[in-house]
Amino acid sequence: MFTLNKYQNSQLLIEDLTSHIVNELKQAIVQKGHASIAVSGGKTPIPLFVSLSQQNIEWSRVFITLVDDRWVDDNDDASNEKLVMTHLLQNNAKLANFVGLKNSCDNPFDGAEMTDKMLDKIPMPFDVIVLGMGEDGHTASLFPGAANLAAGLDMKSGRKVVGMTPLTAPLDRITLTLPTILNSKNIYLHLVGESKMQVLEQAEKDHNVNQMPIRAVLQQDKVNVTGFWTAS
Structure with a gap:
């Protein structure tokens, strides 16, 4: 089920989204002793990261990973890991447990198995996953038309991660x-x-997930998806 919340400005959105995330993480810590969250990269979530970093949570009990990352060094400006280190794992949140997706393999296709094992450190199901969406309808790095998209969408593969070569991005x-993303309490x-x-x-008008992979998240009934949107 998909619901959409609309906000007059970005500040109001960030405040409400932060509140939702904090409440879920705190509730998970009370219930299980730990919490887990996967976040996306790009410019859009930076204000959210800054806001979250200042929240009063038992961050030492929180496990954080990424929804996706570019296969670059973690000191590269294109690295989502660097983005998280710079903006989220600061202030109170510097005590959180972070597991990145990049490893020492030459490419993500060779490195996927190692990353899969690295993610065993993250308690699943995730309590929260924060996704973005591209102009082409991609989410995470599930890109339309990519050669490995079918593997990324395969609900029976047993894989936590796959490598991806986008047609529309470098x-x-x-x-x-997709099954890892849907293995979450809140999206x-x-x-x-x-x-x-x-x-x-x-x-929302069509069902072709190969054309717009975000549809695979929006049009499923396994986990509730809440959208947070503002015009600017």
């Missing part, structure tokens, strides 16, 4: 698979801009 990626879709609303409306 650099090879590693990404959580939050963070969107900013009128163009993203147009993409979202298009995604």
